[in-house]
Amino acid sequence: MLSVLTTNQWGLLAEAAITYECVTRAIDASRPIDDERYDLIIDLRPLLYRVQCKLARLRNDVVVCRLYTARRGREGLINRRYEIGEFDLFGIYCHEISRCFLLPADDFVGFRQVHLRVGPSKNNQELGVRWAREYEFGATIEKLNGPIAQLGERRHGMPKAAGSSPAGSTRKPPTRRLSLF
Numbered sequence: 270m271l272s273v274l275t276t277n278q279w280g281l282l283a284e285a286a287i288t289y290e291c292v293t294r295a296i297d298a299s300r301p302i303d304d305e306r307y308d309l310i311i312d313l314r315p316l317l318y319r320v321q322c323k324l325a326r327l328r329n330d331v332v333v334c335r336l337y338t339a340r341r342g343r344e345g346l347i348n349r350r351y352e353i354g355e356f357d358l359f360g361i362y363c364h365e366i367s368r369c370f371l372l373p374a375d376d377f378v379g380f381r382q383v384h385l386r387v388g389p390s391k392n393n394q395e396l397g398v399r400w401a402r403e404y405e406f407g408a409t410i411e412k413l414n415g416p417i418a419q420l421g422e423r424r425h426g427m428p429k430a431a432g433s434s435p436a437g438s439t440r441k442p443p444t445r446r447l448s449l450f
Contacts, residue, residue, distance in 0.1 A: 276339065283322040284308050286362035290369045290406050307356035313413055319356035321374070327365035330388030332401055334361045336380050351378045358409075359383075370401060371409035 274282070284300075287309060291298040297312040307319035325334035336359065337350045351374070359372040361383075370385060377383055385401035402408065 279324040280308070280322060282364065283324040283360065283362040286364075286367075287320065287322050287360040287369050287406075294407070294410065296410070306351065309360065311358075313410065316413075318358050318413070320358045320360040320371070321351065321356045322360045322362070325361045325363040325370075325385075327363055327387070330386060332361070332363045332366070332368075332370070332385040332387060333382060334359075334363075334385075335382045336377060350381070353378050361385075361404075368401070369406040370404040371406055372404050373409075 288298050291309075291311055299310045299312070301307065301310065305319075306321065308322040309320040311318050311320055323334050323336065325332045327333075337348050339346055339348050341347070353375055355378075356374050358374055359370075359377060361370040361372065362368075363370070366387065372383065384399060385404060386398050387401045390398060
């Protein structure tokens with residue numbers, strides 16, 4: 270089925286799947302108005318992440334994804350790799366297993382393609398294997414969000430903010446004594 274799609278349709282399929290993943294996790298996703306090097310912006314308050322969406326294929330328990338652009342020009346097919354700073358994350362959707370992955374762009378931007386292993390290797394190799402589970406959408410979102418501080422409320426006749434909950438999730442500023450003499 271995917272073989273009859275154009276490259277633009279492949280990209281739209283990946284964008285739609287990653288947007289769907291965001292919506293099901295109550296993460297706001299937006300599209301840039303202008304022609305940018307990224308396809309989506311995901312809002313992980315307080316930070317925004319620019320995402321370049323890619324469609325991957327499954328080959329022998331390995332998710333394989335090309336990490337470059339290809340377009341037709343006067344000289345024929347023009348391949349261009351991405352550069353550091355153009356976006357923050359690769360958003361990858363693998364249709365065959367219906368899963369989305371997020372990869373930090375700075376770690377993969379120089380690669381021509383990436384291989385993420387879904388199942389065990391035939392020789393049981395573990396060292397140097399890039400496991401798909403480490404880059405699954407939810408796992409990466411948790412890494413990006415980190416610990417979340419929440420404000421609590423205490424009442425003493427009038428409402429006041431109690432600070433961070435749990436109390437140890439933020440640092441207290443050092444106290445300074447001012448000397449008048």
